[in-house]
Amino acid sequence: MSVLRFKAIQETMNRKPIIIEEKVKRSELFAANVFNETAMRQYLTKEAYDSVMDAIEKGTKISRSIANQISASMKDWAISKGATHFTHWFQPLTGATAEKHDAFFETIGNGAAIEKFGGGELVQQEPDASSFPNGGLRNTFEARGYTAWDPTSPAFVYGTTLCIPTVFVAYTGEALDYKTPLLRALQEVDKAATAVAKYFDKNVTKVNATLGWEQEYFLIDAALAKSRPDISLTGRTLLGHSSAKGQQLDDHYFGTIPSRVLSFMRDLEQECLVLGIPVKTRHNEVAPNQFELAPIFEEANLAVDHNALLMDVMKKVAERHSFKVLFHEKPFAGVNGSGKHNNWSLSTNTGVNLLSPGKTPMRNLEFLTFFINTIKAVNDYEELLRASIASASNDHRLGANEAPPAIISVFIGSQLSSVLDELENVTKGKISPQEMTDLKLNVVGKIPEILLDNTDRNRTSPFAFTGNKFEFRAVGSMANCANAMTVLNTIVAKQLKEFKIEVDAYIKKHEVKKDDAIFNVLREYIKASKRIRFEGNGYGKEWEKEAKKRKLSNYKTTPEALKSKISKSTINLYEEMNIMNKVEVEARYEIEIEEYTLRLQIESRVLGDLSRNHIVPTAIKYQNILIENVKGLKEIYGEGFKKVAKEQMSIIEGISLHIEEINKQVLEMIEERKKANSINDSEKRANAYNKNVKPYFESIRYHCDKLEFLVDDNLWPLAKYRELLFTR
Missing domain, CATH: 3.30.590.10 (Glutamine synthetase/guanido kinase, catalytic domain)
Incomplete structure (x- = not known):
């Protein structure tokens, strides 16, 4: 058994649950850190409150003067909840959420500072967003992307950060996120x-x-x-022999x-x-x-x-x-x-x-x-x-x-x-x-x-x-x-x-x-x-x-x-x-087809690494143990060792067969991956990965999983399905 797998199993066996006490009713906990209608009624002026509610219910715009009132009140509320920073919280086309934290902090000269959060910072920000997927909507030198406040989804304090749900658009107005088209559809x-x-x-x-x-x-x-x-x-x-149960x-x-x-x-x-x-x-x-x-x-x-x-x-x-x-x-x-x-x-x-x-x-x-x-x-x-x-x-x-x-x-x-x-x-x-x-x-x-x-x-x-x-x-x-x-x-x-x-x-x-x-x-x-x-x-x-x-x-x-x-x-x-519009639709297609390719590319690389650097060396190590065992039997039994060592010889041959197939197929998969990577058209590249690279996944896995069944459990480097699925 590998050192990592052994330590993992030992660590898991000694694990005890963290005791979580529920000291208050759940209804009392609910939305405690959300700047919802209840919090707004407490912190906002009637004018500001009505303006936010009109924006939510009727889609009306909030004036800059009202935005300044709202931001000041939101800051006071957030600080009362332990917040020290704020962020525009958005959902770019990566599938994850995104955030950039700024402190409620500004120097005012003479070594003094204040907590500050203005209406402009609430309503809109300009993150450096050149690395987010854009499907060709922007060049790197056109990095500007704007996040704009979505008042229909209330702000909340997460940890020590005030999170303001926002849309994310390019400086030309095209949507770069999941929220903008959804809001339009709704x-x-x-x-x-x-x-x-x-x-x-x-x-x-x-x-x-x-x-x-x-x-x-x-x-x-x-x-x-x-x-x-x-x-x-x-x-x-990507690998793993099925658990008996x-x-x-x-x-x-x-x-x-x-x-x-x-x-x-x-x-x-x-x-x-x-x-x-x-x-x-x-x-x-x-x-x-x-x-x-x-x-x-x-x-x-x-x-x-x-x-x-x-x-x-x-x-x-x-x-x-x-x-x-x-x-x-x-x-x-x-x-x-x-x-x-x-x-x-x-x-x-x-x-x-x-x-x-x-x-x-x-x-x-x-x-x-x-x-x-x-x-x-x-x-x-x-x-x-x-x-x-x-x-x-x-x-x-x-x-x-x-x-x-x-x-x-x-x-x-x-x-x-x-x-x-x-x-x-x-x-x-x-x-x-x-x-x-x-x-x-x-x-x-x-x-x-x-x-x-x-x-x-x-x-x-x-x-x-x-x-x-x-x-x-x-x-x-x-x-x-x-x-x-x-x-x-x-x-x-x-x-x-x-x-x-x-x-x-x-x-x-x-x-x-x-x-x-x-x-x-x-x-x-x-x-x-x-x-x-x-x-x-x-x-x-x-x-x-x-x-x-x-x-x-x-x-x-x-x-x-x-x-x-x-x-x-x-x-x-x-x-x-x-x-x-057509540009936004085509950009999303490009992003999704590229993501498909990249995921298969990553899986292919990981599979090649696992099979050749983890599985094959382990199988060879066990095979050498068996070979030494067969040599010992030959010394004891002479020519009669073939009958005594029949099972060992069968396992040695089986290991050799699977190792040969793994090495052969990994090399072929790498060649197909190289061919696919050389294709400039994103759709054709995705199809090449799907038709020519992906089929190797199951066949390589088959031989690796067969080796898992043959090799001594104490040598196997990866946590097995029975451990992953039944350790609780």
């Missing part, structure tokens, strides 16, 4: 959904998209993780939470609550050492910010408890990977969830309107939705036995399918008054009763209706939710906008009542989007064949999937809906 879905909701309630003046994410993750002992260069550098295990018995799922993990969870939850992240649920997931955390639903922009913040907090709290948290979608072969289910809905300012049925036919007609329009949007833009969750890491998960397939489909349950079928099959042309009455009373009126028993969540569906929301299950655990949420809210906004135009035109042309027009338009949408609805097993080969007949896409790799991000229809969609 604004568009608000406008479109409000216009449609007014058909049913004139009091609706605003519609918010809501999001509840479910964060899955693995917790690995930090010392064991350090003994694995692949985990440290790629977030997953994995998840076969389903004994970890929803089981008793291990005491050390529970201590981590308590600490994490306290940190989250103070920061205003409304965490509520925790449990063991299916795979050993896999867990899940979920919050109460929030407005989508705030929920996205909270998930990005959570992932950062999780890493820091994990370090305190001597854990390493793994967000990779597939860190271990042979056991379930991790997702981040995005539960999405629309909610009005009058308190109505538009995807939740009510007690009256009119309320349920409103539900059906938003329900069917969402299905139609997914049907029309299924390729773009697939592209929104594409990544090198999620490629390992999609289509495996614990995750949805790469084919986007919608599951609504057999009962709701029957409702849509009945709506579809009424008289062609104009619906008669009697049919309208029957539909309202006998079909639409019974939806709440139907949904009481409609609890079957098809776990193989990437986009499922689950009672009062849609669950986008294909989103990966590493992902920033903004990517998927920008697409989903944009396509739904586009669809609702078209629906309103069609209904109004139908009313004018046929001189019918509003309900008649809505039913007729919805009926056509049901027919047009029927191909996207699927109630069966998404893992079956039969579904792949059926999906092909339905002309649904089946992009199994990221390079294939990402192409739809720069299609003519996508660019037209984003430009029409004011989400992104």
